[in-house]
Amino acid sequence: MKPSIKDIAKLAGVSVGTVSRVLNNNPSVRPENRMKVLKAIAQLGYRPNPFARSLASKKTYMVSIFLPMLNSEFYSYLFEGIDNVLSDAWYDSSIYPLFSKRRLMNYTNPNAFPYQSDGIMFVSLIPEKLFEGGHVPTRKPVVVIDARSEIYDSIYVDNIFGGYLAGKHLLEKKGNFILITVSEKASPEFTSGVFVQRRIGFKKAFDEAGLELPQDNIFEINHSFAEAFILTRRILKSKQFSLPLNIFAVSDILAMGALEAVLERGLIPGKDVNIVGFDDLRWSKKLGLTTVRQPIMQMGKKAANLLLKRIAGESFPRREIRFKPKLMIRRSTGGG
Amino acid sequence: MKPSIKDIAKLAGVSVGTVSRVLNNNPSVRPENRMKVLKAIAQLGYRPNPFARSLASKKTYMVSIFLPMLNSEFYSYLFEGIDNVLSDAWYDSSIYPLFSKRRLMNYTNPNAFPYQSDGIMFVSLIPEKLFEGGHVPTRKPVVVIDARSEIYDSIYVDNIFGGYLAGKHLLEKKGNFILITVSEKASPEFTSGVFVQRRIGFKKAFDEAGLELPQDNIFEINHSFAEAFILTRRILKSKQFSLPLNIFAVSDILAMGALEAVLERGLIPGKDVNIVGFDDLRWSKKLGLTTVRQPIMQMGKKAANLLLKRIAGESFPRREIRFKPKLMIRRSTGGG
DNA sequence: TTGAAAGCGCTAACAG
């Protein structure tokens, strides 16, 4: 059987109290005893049982991360940022995908597993929309990423401004304007509203220019490369809009789909059709996609640091950190 | 403070033993008492503390899933399958991404968090390569998915056969043959070898046909849409190979990149260039990509069921389940 | 600086 703290105490010839103290870096242990304990630990390959530990101490050195889904590069970067700072602080993290009512039900219970962690992160999810009463059913610190919360600390990019940047840039071009966005109506609780905000910003640029974006020029689809591709192909085929065409797709995934359709028709991106995306994923640069960059990894780091502070018990007013996005001009709108 | 089992016992006027019994659906509780307990539970909104529970019972009703990364659609489907059957059995699951030595280090400790779960899954990872000694540092049941293990139960698709199917199909075409594959040398421990196997199968088709695939026709890149795009563009531009060209890309992601490059050059997929991918992700069909289909969700379900059996203590020889992949012929090779 | 002992919240004999 696995050795317990008692075995270590016995082998080291000290009490369990002392072993516990060296385990917790309590300075009041005679160096001599500390050595004995450490030796015994090494000898038996002992590792403390985290559940027992946290049952007694109320600490887990764990952070739980809730995400709406797993299949976007966005979350890889974000996680990388989060994990970097968490690891430095000797925290581990685990991920809980949240994409259905059924899954959500599990997390309605204040004693659900994820809430045993010292801190919780919600990514691209708004707790207020998820739980009745608007609160996450836990007293542990919560920070929200890639979405704005009224109750919890939140870290996100200024999506309205991002949409605005995209609009301003495209409005320098001639031709027809099209917005490809994502319908968030199907399961609004699992959605953060970022797409709506990008759209608002985009429209704002039009307002400023005294122009209007007709309803017919706005297309709502699911968030997938393929749907954007199909849609754009249909648009180009139908000749419903004359060229040049200027497309703002509310994410790089969508922009890529649009770009592919443009290429398929033998049209020239940046000339016949201008395309702007949002995110600046790793491949966007390589594909020459003009896009609105989010500092994804930094957001992750910032969020992790903030959560760590809350866990440490630091008390300060709810913090809301809004990053400024940046327009990256590339070939898909005739840039470098 | 949160109510504990004692509070329930007191309020219901029974002992903690009885409360525990109703919590665990032990039939030997008088219905009358059961009702009292249930009522008290509802009244105080009581939920048992999972750590205390598992400390005493050695059970967690949790499964830990290790993945190499998060950004592929493949894992979404797989997780969906897994989660379906796990949820039915009242199990919850959490995900631990494994992509760096540093992260791996955490999981070298037999008392690490993920190993407190009742069962462990490794996806696209080979435990034998990950841990010294070749064993996962736990006695909990382990099942391996999307990779073959010599020690643990494993569920995967016959990648060699899949590659073979792709080869056979392409060999019906005229012209030059190209293989786009993924280099797994950079961090071999975090890799399962599926790409190598697909390549082996592909070569086998050539062997059978008495043909050879020259080294110059094989390209190794990272697993990304963009790299496949860039590579294919370069190949097409250089005119190093005359058309028609027949490309097998070892994943749909890569195949998509290749397809995009083909379109960009104004060439016709299925005529000038034939492309075959691997996976059959959701959008592959929409894009008309010929590909080798893996029954991803079924694999997830199968794996979860197997793990559940192991958790239940069923003892049977190590099981190895190999699914047969299926070729889906579409426009990218001139199909429907 | 240390050991003894009382929990943390629960399960699982055991006796009745």
Next chain:
DNA sequence: CTGTTAGCGCTTTCAA
């Protein structure tokens, strides 16, 4: 069927 009680493996007073 039920109450009592001894743990699970650890932390944290409290004295000494």
